[in-house]
Amino acid sequence: MEHIRNYINGELVDPRSGVWLPSFEPATGAVHVRVPDSGVADVNAAAESAAAAFPQWSKTPAEERSRLLLRIAELIERRANELAADESRDNGKPLRLARAVDIPRAAKNFRFFATAILHSSTDAHATDATAVNYTLRQPIGVAGCISPWNLPLYLFTWKIAPALAAGNTVVAKPSEITPLTAHRLAEICIEAGLPRGVLNIVHGTGADVGEAITKHPGIPAISFTGGTHTGARIARTAAPMFKKLSLELGGKNPTIIFADCDFDATLDTVVRSAFSNQGEICLCGSRIFIERPLYSRFRDAFVQRVSALRVGDPLDEKTDQGALVSEQHLEKVLGYVALAREEGGTVLCGGERVALNGRCREGWFMSPAVIEGLPFSCRTNQEEIFGPVATLMPFDDEEEVTSMANSTPYGLAASIWTSDLSRAHNMAARLHSGIVWINCWMLRDLRTPFGGMKQSGIGREGGWEALHFFTEAKNICVKL
Ligand code: TXE
Numbered sequence: 001m002e003h004i005r006n007y008i009n010g011e012l013v014d015p016r017s018g019v020w021l022p023s024f025e026p027a028t029g030a031v032h033v034r035v036p037d038s039g040v041a042d043v044n045a046a047a048e049s050a051a052a053a054f055p056q057w058s059k060t061p062a063e064e065r066s067r068l069l070l071r072i073a074e075l076i077e078r079r080a081n082e083l084a085a086d087e088s089r090d091n092g093k094p095l096r097l098a099r100a101v102d103i104p105r106a107a108k109n110f111r112f113f114a115t116a117i118l119h120s121s122t123d124a125h126a127t128d129a130t131a132v133n134y135t136l137r138q139p140i141g142v143a144g145c146i147s148p149w150n151l152p153l154y155l156f157t158w159k160i161a162p163a164l165a166a167g168n169t170v171v172a173k174p175s176e177i178t179p180l181t182a183h184r185l186a187e188i189c190i191e192a193g194l195p196r197g198v199l200n201i202v203h204g205t206g207a208d209v210g211e212a213i214t215k216h217p218g219i220p221a222i223s224f225t226g227g228t229h230t231g232a233r234i235a236r237t238a239a240p241m242f243k244k245l246s247l248e249l250g251g252k253n254p255t256i257i258f259a260d261c262d263f264d265a266t267l268d269t270v271v272r273s274a275f276s277n278q279g280e281i282c283l284c285g286s287r288i289f290i291e292r293p294l295y296s297r298f299r300d301a302f303v304q305r306v307s308a309l310r311v312g313d314p315l316d317e318k319t320d321q322g323a324l325v326s327e328q329h330l331e332k333v334l335g336y337v338a339l340a341r342e343e344g345g346t347v348l349c350g351g352e353r354v355a356l357n358g359r360c361r362e363g364w365f366m367s368p369a370v371i372e373g374l375p376f377s378c379r380t381n382q383e384e385i386f387g388p389v390a391t392l393m394p395f396d397d398e399e400e401v402t403s404m405a406n407s408t409p410y411g412l413a414a415s416i417w418t419s420d421l422s423r424a425h426n427m428a429a430r431l432h433s434g435i436v437w438i439n440c441w442m443l444r445d446l447r448t449p450f451g452g453m454k455q456s457g458i459g460r461e462g463g464w465e466a467l468h469f470f471t472e473a474k475n476i477c478v479k480l
Contacts, residue, residue: 007186010196026092026323055198069114139167214324251412255285329401333387412452
């Protein structure tokens with residue numbers, strides 16, 4: 001069985017503890033790799049090597065940093081099939097999805113920031129005829145990057161690429177639940193010739209490794225994606241240390257469908273926005289509001305489509321819904337279906353554990369659930385479930401649906417479906433969401449600000465936002 005290793009100072013090394021944790025294949029429920037049970041000593045070694053590498057890396061010309069990051073992108077693409085298979089095995093998502101989305105986006109993250117730094121400019125401000133000011137953006141130093149299990153390599157590289165591109169060195173931690181492709185990235189960085197210490201990957205639990213990164217005095221910036229509860233915990237530690245913080249947290253995203261929408265296009269996309277990756281994407285539209293004249297027609301068509309989604313072996317090309325990432329998470333999501341029933345909801349389809357045959361008979365599968373009849377204010381409609389569960393609610397006018405959509409503690413993403421674009425633009429401006437899609441979902445331009453408000457986090461990733469997060473702005477004023 002493969003023992004994953006830490007990547008510290010350019011080498012693959014065992015955890016100082018000499019202890020490994022089991023990591024499971026969700027489709028079979030069996031241990032498939034072992035992940036280092038690292039701790040403070042491993043994080044300190046990583047932070048030390050990152051600090052030692054910083055002076056040279058931060059002075060490396062942008063063109064050379066770009067070349068190395070493009071080389072990493074190239075190697076990711078060359079190993080795409082292997083990486084997709086690893087990602088699917090590790091997370092439980094359909095292989096088809098890992099191949100089409102996760103791995104290509106990981107390469108794209110490196111390409112995007114590798115080229116961005118070749119075109120960056122800065123501000124200058126002339127103060128009448130007396131002075132000129134220019135803004136110097138300098139890398140922060142050692143950046144801490146902590147990522148979750150739902151889109152493992154995709155979100156891991158979404159932080160690492162801009163941090164390195166901006167001239168920082170990095171101590172990164174993937175989720176201990178899905179460590180495999182982060183390990184492959186270490187292998188790729190070694191092959192690409194990334195200088196030792198520039199990127200360090202320390203595997204282990206959030207409580208041990210995650211906390212140690214957050215607390216480390218030599219890591220002045222933390223970029224985190226994960227649960228709101230964990231984000232708050234990180235903020236409590238990092239804020240008094242005056243660390244820069246980027247927190248991409250949970251969501252409870254509204255999908256708002258008006259009667260004048262393009263019915264077929266809306267139906268096709270809303271099935272995907274609710275259940276892609278088993279609903280384990282912070283951007284998934286889990287609360288679906290439908291204008292009352294369209295409600296019955298959309299509900300019936302939606303239930304029919306969701307009932308037809310194939311729950312199966314992630315390696316099977318026909319599979320639409322793979323396994324949930326852990327037994328604990330499966331129980332959590334099934335618990336919310338039970339809660340929905342207690343709160344008066346009607347489960348129109350799915351919401352049951354699914355027992356497959358063959359190699360997946362012990363896997364963590366469930367049928368995607370559609371629930372109606374719940375008030376917008378109940379727990380099922382207020383709390384992040386992060387699984388294949390969507391609720392349907394009718395609405396009568398824009399005021400009502402805007403108020404319901406904005407009623408949760410979250411504010412990450414939303415989608416609006418209507419042919420009345422002036423209505424769409426007005427509503428988009430009023431929604432408590434950092435990202436609003438109109439007549440589309442998950443259509444991504446990496447230059448755009450990415451992130452949410454309220455309990456969905458602090459700060460934005462993507463484009464210049466990411467490069468500005470990973471740099472300090474200094475104003476230099478020259479008297480004329
Ligand atoms: O996130 P966690 P998990 C939501 C979703 C999910 C919940 C928990 O609701 O059910 O978060 O998911 C590390 N200090 N999202 O368990 O626990 C941990 O090891 C520092 C939304 O994945 O937040 C992992 O590497 N680090 C999210 C990472 O943080 C700590 C995507 C995320 O773990 C830590 C995933 C600590 N005290 C889950 N505790 C999104 N917005 O996309 C844990 N970690």
